[in-house]
Amino acid sequence: MPSADPADWAAPTSTGPVDATVVLPGSKSLTNRYLVIAALAQDPSRLRRPLRSRDTELMAGALRTLGVRVDDLDGDDWLITPSAFVGGGTVDCGLAGNVMRFVPPIAGLARGPVRFDGDEHARVRPMAPILDALRALGVTIEEGASSLPFRVAGVGRVRGGDVTIDASASSQFVSGLLLAGARYDEGVTVLHDGKTLPSLPHIEMTVETLRDAGVIVDDSQVHTWRVEPGEVGALDVVVEPDLSNSAQFLAAALVTGGRIHVPGWPQWTTQGGDAMRDILDIMGADVHLDRTGLTVTGTGSINGLDIDLSGSSELTPVVAALCALADGPSIIRGVAHIRGHETDRIAALARELNGLGSDVTETEDGLRIRPRPLRGGRFHTYADHRMVMAGAVLGLAVPGVLVENPATVAKTLPTFTRLWSDMLAGSPR
Numbered sequence: 001m002p003s004a005d006p007a008d009w010a011a012p013t014s015t016g017p018v019d020a021t022v023v024l025p026g027s028k029s030l031t032n033r034y035l036v037i038a039a040l041a042q043d044p045s046r047l048r049r050p051l052r053s054r055d056t057e058l059m060a061g062a063l064r065t066l067g068v069r070v071d072d073l074d075g076d077d078w079l080i081t082p083s084a085f086v087g088g089g090t091v092d093c094g095l096a097g098n099v100m101r102f103v104p105p106i107a108g109l110a111r112g113p114v115r116f117d118g119d120e121h122a123r124v125r126p127m128a129p130i131l132d133a134l135r136a137l138g139v140t141i142e143e144g145a146s147s148l149p150f151r152v153a154g155v156g157r158v159r160g161g162d163v164t165i166d167a168s169a170s171s172q173f174v175s176g177l178l179l180a181g182a183r184y185d186e187g188v189t190v191l192h193d194g195k196t197l198p199s200l201p202h203i204e205m206t207v208e209t210l211r212d213a214g215v216i217v218d219d220s221q222v223h224t225w226r227v228e229p230g231e232v233g234a235l236d237v238v239v240e241p242d243l244s245n246s247a248q249f250l251a252a253a254l255v256t257g258g259r260i261h262v263p264g265w266p267q268w269t270t271q272g273g274d275a276m277r278d279i280l281d282i283m284g285a286d287v288h289l290d291r292t293g294l295t296v297t298g299t300g301s302i303n304g305l306d307i308d309l310s311g312s313s314e315l316t317p318v319v320a321a322l323c324a325l326a327d328g329p330s331i332i333r334g335v336a337h338i339r340g341h342e343t344d345r346i347a348a349l350a351r352e353l354n355g356l357g358s359d360v361t362e363t364e365d366g367l368r369i370r371p372r373p374l375r376g377g378r379f380h381t382y383a384d385h386r387m388v389m390a391g392a393v394l395g396l397a398v399p400g401v402l403v404e405n406p407a408t409v410a411k412t413l414p415t416f417t418r419l420w421s422d423m424l425a426g427s428p429r
């Protein structure tokens, strides 16, 4: 095993049951959708309690590149003032799936070329289906035929119309086309034709946020979405807490036999992270949702599970860590597409869990995890924020887990390590 780096994070081991309230920042997926919709709207929009993280700052930066004003208001709110999109700039996608899949469809509306590039690994994330779909809708894409970097040759308008796409590699292909569709001359009708369709709740979130802005969306047919051409209304919205980023904190209740309360957990939501309630219930926690938020209480023992995580695949790293600490074996299914996430998460989780002594095998669409006594060691994270979260969960129970590159959490939760130590110190209830 390679030696530790001084920048590694010694994941703290719990000294007893956690008992804390964890206040989560806003949802990445909601913040970025609201930003895009606000950029397409007629009038200025206000986002209240948006997530401020690398992925959302990259989205705000992308919109500024297109000539949109995104101003900081008191607190962390954003005021978005739309205007006709300009070309000539370069959008940095970082490693953000939202930016690389949601911005090219609106860049077709710019007057002039817009270049797109991102982190090294971003260049291997799947893009071909959405680039082909955009071509079919009348957008000219130059340079990269099928991946970053590429250039969208905006001409100020996009014909739109009907398009068939295989979105089995990412739901974001569908979401990106739908988000832009109302501003296309003919609107857009997207038909998914492929083996699987991951992350359906994220597509439902796209439909819901568009409807919030007055856009007419028909999702009554299976795997077909119709967005009518028309005006996009301005928004004044409070962003829900990021439920996917609740996963590691709630997991801590299970691992330590403690209690975690997350205030503001919505009673109803399209966030895939809401699946944590069922997952933790199956794994043996007491899960209680009321008007004040969600409370999860663990008993100290963890059941293994057999679960299809296709709807909420971004939970896989933390759930896999919990499975490695469980009392029995587990199978995680339905997440073949996460090989195209920030890293190949199936391979990364198998390698890193096995590195700590677990018995994990990769399957075609997930992981088979047989818990074994674990030992400390270096936990590589592959520039993947959720690998850091998984390492943190393991560290609670396994002394000596050194998590590589903890700074990568900035993608969606820059305050992660502080929130984690506050949780362990026992924040006021």
Ligand SMILES: O=C(O)C1=C[C@@H](OP(=O)(O)O)[C@@H](O)[C@H](O)C1
Binding pocket: 028, 029, 030, 097, 098, 169, 170, 171, 172, 175, 198, 199, 202, 313, 314, 337
């Ligand atoms: O639309 C979104 O905001 C997201 C959709 C999902 O992508 P995939 O469908 O590629 O898994 C999810 O994993 C990602 O974190 C965010």
Ligand SMILES: C=C(OP(=O)(O)O)C(=O)O
Binding pocket: 095, 096, 097, 098, 314, 341, 342, 386, 412
């Ligand atoms: C898959 C994820 O992100 P992205 O939006 O970059 O696809 C994630 O946050 O787990």
